[in-house]
Amino acid sequence: MSIDDVRAAAERIRGQVWRTPVVRCPALDELAGAELWLKAENLQRIGAFKARGAMHAVGRLDPQQRARGILTYSSGNHAQAVALAAKTFEAPATIAMPTDAPAIKVAAVRELGARIVFAGTTSHERRAAALELQAETGGTIIEPFDAPEIIAGAGTATLELLDEVRARTGESLDAVLVPVGGGGLIAGACLVCADDSIPVHAVEPRGCDALARSLAAGERVVVTPGPTLADGLKPVQIGALNFAIASAHVRATHLVDDVEIGRAMVRLLLRAKLLVEPSGAAALAAALRGGLEGQPRRIGVLLSGGNVDPTRIEELVRAHAGDA
Amino acid sequence: MSIDDVRAAAERIRGQVWRTPVVRCPALDELAGAELWLKAENLQRIGAFKARGAMHAVGRLDPQQRARGILTYSSGNHAQAVALAAKTFEAPATIAMPTDAPAIKVAAVRELGARIVFAGTTSHERRAAALELQAETGGTIIEPFDAPEIIAGAGTATLELLDEVRARTGESLDAVLVPVGGGGLIAGACLVCADDSIPVHAVEPRGCDALARSLAAGERVVVTPGPTLADGLKPVQIGALNFAIASAHVRATHLVDDVEIGRAMVRLLLRAKLLVEPSGAAALAAALRGGLEGQPRRIGVLLSGGNVDPTRIEELVRAHAGDA
Numbered sequence: 001m002s003i004d005d006v007r008a009a010a011e012r013i014r015g016q017v018w019r020t021p022v023v024r025c026p027a028l029d030e031l032a033g034a035e036l037w038l039k040a041e042n043l044q045r046i047g048a049f050k051a052r053g054a055m056h057a058v059g060r061l062d063p064q065q066r067a068r069g070i071l072t073y074s075s076g077n078h079a080q081a082v083a084l085a086a087k088t089f090e091a092p093a094t095i096a097m098p099t100d101a102p103a104i105k106v107a108a109v110r111e112l113g114a115r116i117v118f119a120g121t122t123s124h125e126r127r128a129a130a131l132e133l134q135a136e137t138g139g140t141i142i143e144p145f146d147a148p149e150i151i152a153g154a155g156t157a158t159l160e161l162l163d164e165v166r167a168r169t170g171e172s173l174d175a176v177l178v179p180v181g182g183g184g185l186i187a188g189a190c191l192v193c194a195d196d197s198i199p200v201h202a203v204e205p206r207g208c209d210a211l212a213r214s215l216a217a218g219e220r221v222v223v224t225p226g227p228t229l230a231d232g233l234k235p236v237q238i239g240a241l242n243f244a245i246a247s248a249h250v251r252a253t254h255l256v257d258d259v260e261i262g263r264a265m266v267r268l269l270l271r272a273k274l275l276v277e278p279s280g281a282a283a284l285a286a287a288l289r290g291g292l293e294g295q296p297r298r299i300g301v302l303l304s305g306g307n308v309d310p311t312r313i314e315e316l317v318r319a320h321a322g323d324a
Numbered sequence: 325m326s327i328d329d330v331r332a333a334a335e336r337i338r339g340q341v342w343r344t345p346v347v348r349c350p351a352l353d354e355l356a357g358a359e360l361w362l363k364a365e366n367l368q369r370i371g372a373f374k375a376r377g378a379m380h381a382v383g384r385l386d387p388q389q390r391a392r393g394i395l396t397y398s399s400g401n402h403a404q405a406v407a408l409a410a411k412t413f414e415a416p417a418t419i420a421m422p423t424d425a426p427a428i429k430v431a432a433v434r435e436l437g438a439r440i441v442f443a444g445t446t447s448h449e450r451r452a453a454a455l456e457l458q459a460e461t462g463g464t465i466i467e468p469f470d471a472p473e474i475i476a477g478a479g480t481a482t483l484e485l486l487d488e489v490r491a492r493t494g495e496s497l498d499a500v501l502v503p504v505g506g507g508g509l510i511a512g513a514c515l516v517c518a519d520d521s522i523p524v525h526a527v528e529p530r531g532c533d534a535l536a537r538s539l540a541a542g543e544r545v546v547v548t549p550g551p552t553l554a555d556g557l558k559p560v561q562i563g564a565l566n567f568a569i570a571s572a573h574v575r576a577t578h579l580v581d582d583v584e585i586g587r588a589m590v591r592l593l594l595r596a597k598l599l600v601e602p603s604g605a606a607a608l609a610a611a612l613r614g615g616l617e618g619q620p621r622r623i624g625v626l627l628s629g630g631n632v633d634p635t636r637i638e639e640l641v642r643a644h645a646g647d648a
Contacts, residue, residue, distance in 0.1 A: 107519065
């Protein structure tokens with residue numbers, strides 16, 4: 001895959017997802033000691049970059065495939081993204097969600113018209129349920145990250161970021177920081193940045209370092225994710241295609257802890273006026289540490305989403321407003 | 325004054341303030357029963373549209389005037405806006421603030437390098453302090469709203485909004501909703517919308533209806549603002565120039581109460597992922613009622629700013645998350 005796949009995806013999903021703003025915030029620049037260009041995917045449809053890949057993947061199916069139904073398994077933003085894409089293309093969708101999914105996420109998926117099947121509490125159980133449905137119905141499973149259409153779709157966020165920085169400054173970015181879960185967003189970012197030789201930095205929560213460990217081992221390893229605020233960054237394993245792309249392009253990996261993530265989230269809220277979910281604030285947390293290799297002056301930061309429970313907002317504002 | 329003044333201001337402040345994004349949020353559209361185009365001035369420099377007018381006004385001074393110093397009086401966003409503008413043009417700034425100003429606002433103004441003079445608790449006392457300083461120093465007072473440069477600068481927000489809607493849809497807005505304090509933002513909006521015959525709707529907090537009462541009386545009246553969450557919308561009187569412009573162009577006025585304002589703020593936070601201060605959410609509160617005269621299909625909503633105390637965020641999220 002290359003940047004051409006991302007460009008083609010951008011053409012195909014134009015008008016179906018938003019071109020999200022790139023936000024500047026001098027107060028955060030000062031804290032980071034660099035110019036931060038914040039790609040606000042929290043302002044994307046369904047509140048996360050996941051809308052891009054899902055819209056692209058569902059859009060590429062032919063009408064017969066769509067009529068047999070769209071399937072996926074997810075506890076988070078991918079469920080809403082697939083539900084939105086299915087609704088857009090008027091296809092029936094069934095989504096396997098965990099029995100302990102928060103009511104607010106279940107309601108969001110239902111509002112988008114998808115049917116929900118509850119299946120255990122692990123990603124393994126959810127995937128099994130989706131495969132079973134596929135065997136029964138001949139529907140198409142939209143994978144959450146390990147698929148070329150998903151990676152190309154996710155890459156459009158980074159493509160827009162670089163385009164906009166170029167349009168506004170006439171120059172390029174010196175580095176891009178990306179939060180890593182299963183690896184959809186970072187694989188897409190790598191395809192785009194490789195073309196311009198822009199270093200890509202991966203950011204994972206401490207204890208959920210599936211990519212860092214896989215890069216160190218030279219092959220994909222399975223991890224048992226530890227507890228983290230960043231509930232969207234807890235894969236047990238990086239995707240295969242994602243790992244192949246990331247291992248060729250990622251410059252460095254960074255681990256951030258819950259205090260840094262919570263503080264970054266509250267700083268985004270109070271200073272940049274953006275509601276970003278903890279997973280979405282992880283890359284900023286790394287940027288705020290400063291000291292990135294090569295001392296990049298102009299840094300792109302992917303804010304991957306903004307879906308967060310109200311009680312979590314209250315809790316984090318209370319904890320971090322004092323040092324925001 | 326006309327739209328040409330606003331266009332000229334836009335040329336002059338280009339690059340000194342942000343061109344803020346226009347955000348779409350289907351969930352809010354559904355609640356309003358219309359397409360909402362949200363002009364996100366909470367993402368403006370210093371977190372409010374006030375940066376536009378202040379930058380324009382200070383930028384139009386000649387170097388001698390700037391050297392004698394910039395003065396203003398404000399308890400809120402205008403103080404930060406003038407401090408930023410003075411810093412941008414390397415002019416000394418002194419700002420009269422109330423003795424009971426929140427520490428967070430005092431700190432923000434100081435961070436921008438301005439000197440603060442504390443003067444009583446009323447706008448009258450602050451203005452007197454600024455006039456006294458002017459007599460001593462020959463400095464220039466940057467008025468908070470009642471001045472052509474401020475109105476033209478504020479109008480650039482609406483100009484950008486209409487430009488962007490036209491670029492994205494090929495069409496115009498059917499109505500624009502604007503929160504009203506002293507009248508800077510709405511006077512600017514009127515100049516821009518008059519050119520295109522777009523109806524402008526004014527939104528004030530119940531009990532702070534200086535514009536509505538003045539329009540009814542056919543002349544400016546002085547009010548005693550009642551308590552409201554919208555601390556930026558509590559003028560005792562609309563500006564003279566502002567009233568002259570608004571009375572020629574405003575189609576209708578709307579009064580919103582604290583429950584509506586708080587709920588609109590929390591909906592913006594949880595659904596549109598934007599932190600907007602209560603004053604900034606007032607126009608959305610009116611849009612969410614629906615039933616606007618002429619049933620506009622495509623409505624522009626000015627989100628005027630995003631500077632809000634963390635404890636207020638916690639409190640409002642707790643109160644309104646359930647019905648957001």
